[in-house]
Amino acid sequence: MVAMVSGFFAVFAELLLPGIAVLCRDWPVLQAVATLPLLLLLSYWSCASVFPESPRWLLATAQIPQVKRSLQEFSTRNGVCLRDEIYPGETLLSTAYGEDCRPRYHSVLELRQTRIIWKNCLILSFTFIGTGIQYCFTRNLHSYSTNFYFSYFLRVITGALACIFICLTVNHFGRRGILLFSAIITGLSSLLLLALTQLHGGLVLVLSVVGLLFSQALAMLSVFFACEVMPTVVGGCLGLVLAAGCVGMAASSLMELQNNSGYFLHHVIFASFAVLSVLCIMLLPESKRKPLPNSLKEGESQRRPPLFLSRPDRDNLPLLRTRPPLSEYNPDNYSRLVSATRRMLTKDTLPYRIAVPSHSPLLS
Numbered sequence: 188m189v190a191m192v193s194g195f196f197a198v199f200a201e202l203l204l205p206g207i208a209v210l211c212r213d214w215p216v217l218q219a220v221a222t223l224p225l226l227l228l229l230s231y232w233s234c235a236s237v238f239p240e241s242p243r244w245l246l247a248t249a250q251i252p253q254v255k256r257s258l259q260e261f262s263t264r265n266g267v268c269l270r271d272e273i274y275p276g277e278t279l280l281s282t283a284y285g286e287d288c289r290p291r292y293h294s295v296l297e298l299r300q301t302r303i304i305w306k307n308c309l310i311l312s313f314t315f316i317g318t319g320i321q322y323c324f325t326r327n328l329h330s331y332s333t334n335f336y337f338s339y340f341l342r343v344i345t346g347a348l349a350c351i352f353i354c355l356t357v358n359h360f361g362r363r364g365i366l367l368f369s370a371i372i373t374g375l376s377s378l379l380l381l382a383l384t385q386l387h388g389g390l391v392l393v394l395s396v397v398g399l400l401f402s403q404a405l406a407m408l409s410v411f412f413a414c415e416v417m418p419t420v421v422g423g424c425l426g427l428v429l430a431a432g433c434v435g436m437a438a439s440s441l442m443e444l445q446n447n448s449g450y451f452l453h454h455v456i457f458a459s460f461a462v463l464s465v466l467c468i469m470l471l472p473e474s475k476r477k478p479l480p481n482s483l484k485e486g487e488s489q490r491r492p493p494l495f496l497s498r499p500d501r502d503n504l505p506l507l508r509t510r511p512p513l514s515e516y517n518p519d520n521y522s523r524l525v526s527a528t529r530r531m532l533t534k535d536t537l538p539y540r541i542a543v544p545s546h547s548p549l550l551s
Contacts, residue, residue, distance in 0.1 A: 194407050198347045205336065247419040247481040250290045293483065295423035303472075304417070304486045308424045310471055311413045312431035313464040316370075317406030319435030320377055320457040322442055324399040326450065327380065327391055342399060349404035353411070361475045362412050367468045369408060372401040374461035381458060406432055415474035418486035 211217040231238050242261070245254045298305040321342070328338040357365050376398030383391055410428055417424035442453055472489040480486040 194350045194353075195347070198343060198350060201343045201346070202340075205339070243481070244419055244422070248290050248292060291420075293418075293420045295421060295427070297421065297483065298424070301483060301487055303489060304421075304424070304483065307416050307471060307486075307489075308413070308427055310464070310467045311409050311416070311428050313370075313460065313467065314406050314409035314428055315431040315433075315435030315438075316457055316460045316464055317373065317402045317404075317409065317435065318432045319438045320373065320454075320461060321399060321402050321435075322439035323377060323380065323450075323454045323457060324395045324402065327395040331392060341396070342403075345396065345400040346403045349400055349407060352400075352404055353408055357408065357411070358475070361473050362408065362415065363468065363471050363473045366405065366408050366412060366471070367465065369401045369405040370461060370464045370468055373398055373405055374458065374465055376401070377454065377458035377461055381454060406435075412471070412474065415477075415479060416472060416486075416489065417480075418483055419479065419481045420483065421486075 207220060208217055211220055239257055239260060240253065242254055242257045245257060298308065325338050325342055328341060332338070353365065376394045380391065380394050380398070383394070410425070410432070413425050413428040417428075438453070438457075442450060470491055472491055477489075478485075480489065
C-alpha cells in the first residue's frame with residue numbers, strides 16, 4: 188500500500204512540475220526549489236520522535252530494548268493502553284529472546300550465501316527495463332507533436348493509469364501474474380515497434396501509449412514486489428532494486444545527450460531484456476496472502492508456485508487463476524443432521540427416559 192501511495196505522490200509531483208517551472212521562470216531557481224524540500228529528510232536523524240524506527244525491523248534484528256521503547260511510544264500516542272499495561276508484552280519479549288540477547292545485523296554481502304533471495308533480487312532488478320524502455324516509447328510520440336508538453340503529460344497520465352491498474356488488479360490476480368502480464372505487453376509493444384520503425388501511423392501511436400503504460404506498471408510493481416519478497420533484516424535488497432531503476436533512467440538521459448545516436452541499438456537491447464524478463468518472472472514466488480519474511484531463513488523458504496491450476500487444498504497461488512477451495516460447510520449435510528436429530532427427539536421409544544417426579548419437592 189505504501190508503494191502504491193508513493194507512486195501516486197510521484198505522479199502528482201510530475202503534474203505540478205510544469206506549473207512550478209512557469210512560476211520560477213529560471214533554471215537555477217527551479218533547481219533550488221526542487222532541492223530545498225530534500226532538506227526535510229534531515230529530520231529523519233534529528234527528530235527521532237517524529238519519524239520513529241520500524242518496530243518490525245527492530246524485532247527482526249533482536250533489538251529488544253528499542254522495540255519496547257518504540258511500542259510504548261506508539262501505544263502512548265494512540266491512547267490504546269497506558270504505559271504500565273505494556274509490561275506483560277515486555278515480559279513476553281524478554282522470555283522469547285532472553286535478557287542477554289544481542290542485536291543481529293545483516294548486510295547485503297550476506298546474499299552471497301543465499302540461493303533464493305539473491306535470485307529474486309536479481310530478477311526484480313529488471314525494473315530498469317521499465318524505466319529505460321520508456322524513452323523508446325516516448326520518442327515515437329515526437330512524430331505526432333513536436334510540443335514538449337504533449338509527450339510529458341502523456342507520460343504522466345499513463346503513469347497515473349498504471350497506478351490505478353496496479354491497485355485494481357494486483358490484489359485480485361496476484362503480484363507475479365500482473366508483473367508477468369506487464370512484462371509481456373511491454374515486450375510485445377517494443378518488438379512490434381521495432382518491426383514498424385519506418386511507419387508513422389495510428390498503430391505506432393497506440394503501441395507507444397500501451398507500451399508506455401505497461402512499462403511504468405512494470406517498474407512500479409517491481410518495487411512493490413521487492414518490498415514483500417525481500418527479508419526485513421536486509422534492507423539493502425530494496426535499495427538494489429531502486430538503484431537498478433535509476434540505471435534505466437540514466438540510460439534514457441544519455442540518449443538525450445547524444446542526440447539519439449545509437450537509438451536503434453538502445454531499443455534492441457531493452458526489448459531483448461523485456462523478453463528475457465518474461466521467462467525470469469516465472470521463477471519468482473507469489474507474495475499474495477503470504478506473511479512478509481523477516482529473516483534470511485524465511486526468505487529462503489519462499490518457493491515458486493506452480494504455473495497452472497493447483498490442488499485447492501494447497502496454500503499456494505498459481506500463475507493462472509485457480510478454482511476457489513471448497514468450503515467445509517455443507518448446507519445439505521447440516522440440514523440432514525438437523526432433520527435426523529429432530530426425528531430422534533420426537534420418537535416415543537427413546538433409549539433412555541428422564542424420570543420426572545410426580546410431586547414437586549417441598550420448599551424447606
